[in-house]
Amino acid sequence: MKYFKFIGNIDVTAALQEVEQQKSMFAPHTPKPEQSPPLREGRSVHLRIHDHSKKVADISDFRGAKEMADKMLDAIDSPLMPLFPECKKLIDLAMTMVPEGSILGRCYIAKMIPGGNVYPHIDPGRYFDIHDRYHIVLQTNTGVSFSCGKEEVPGDVETVRFEAGELWVFNNKVMHWASNKGDTDRIHIIMDVRNDKLQFN
Numbered sequence: 001m002k003y004f005k006f007i008g009n010i011d012v013t014a015a016l017q018e019v020e021q022q023k024s025m026f027a028p029h030t031p032k033p034e035q036s037p038p039l040r041e042g043r044s045v046h047l048r049i050h051d052h053s054k055k056v057a058d059i060s061d062f063r064g065a066k067e068m069a070d071k072m073l074d075a076i077d078s079p080l081m082p083l084f085p086e087c088k089k090l091i092d093l094a095m096t097m098v099p100e101g102s103i104l105g106r107c108y109i110a111k112m113i114p115g116g117n118v119y120p121h122i123d124p125g126r127y128f129d130i131h132d133r134y135h136i137v138l139q140t141n142t143g144v145s146f147s148c149g150k151e152e153v154p155g156d157v158e159t160v161r162f163e164a165g166e167l168w169v170f171n172n173k174v175m176h177w178a179s180n181k182g183d184t185d186r187i188h189i190i191m192d193v194r195n196d197k198l199q200f201n
Contacts, residue, residue: 003148003158003174005199007097007134007167010090016138016164018086019045019109019187025080026111038121038177041112047084047091048075048107048191073127075105075192084109091191094136094167098193105131105192112144112186118178120151131192132199133172137162138189143182148174162188169193171200 026043033040051074081088087109095104105127112118123133140162148170149157162168170176180186 001158001160002156003171003176003200004146004160005169007169009165010094010097010136010167012090012136012138012165014086015084015090015136015189016187018084019138022083025083026109029108029110038119040119041116042118043111043113045080045084045109046078046106047081047087047109047189048104049078050074050106051076073130075107087189090136091189094134094189094191095193097167098132098134098169099195099197099199101195103194105194107189107191109138110188110190112178112180114143114180114183114185116180116186118176120175120177122175123172127192128173129201130198131194132169134167134169134191134193135162136189136191137164137166137168139185139187140164141180141182141184141186144178144180144186146170146176146178148172148176150174169199173200 022045025045029039029042029044030036091104091107095102142161145159145161147157147159151157
């Protein structure tokens, strides 16, 4: 595959149980949906966030989905991280499966409810230029799909259906979107990883 790479299997049992116990912690992905229209239906728990002491780098994509939220290059643990020790263990384990010398950037637990969508967008800007985006699949169903590619190029779009307990990386620097046509939540831990040798650049 050109836009997706399977990294390996990982035990998500304890982390998923923890997320279920802390489900009240989910909130809209951004306080103002207009800041990130493609993710307006998403609910998230932000475990690592931008270090707001660093320089701002605003971004917007060519489809008009403007994000005026701060986009810095470095990330720190959020106040919510200590509430999710099993998720932190899982993230630490996943970091042993990525290229040596990698640095963990932003990280959040993402929930897509039945009937939900992540709308087509790209993730441009200085921050994403130096990070790859990984997904740890905690929970999914057969109605969930994830697509990436150039719709204007025949045969370019790739669509995958991740399985629970898998770690993937994909090219978020090209157009991508996802949908949940099943009857259960899709729950992923999404983490950005910085390395001199990016999987996708």
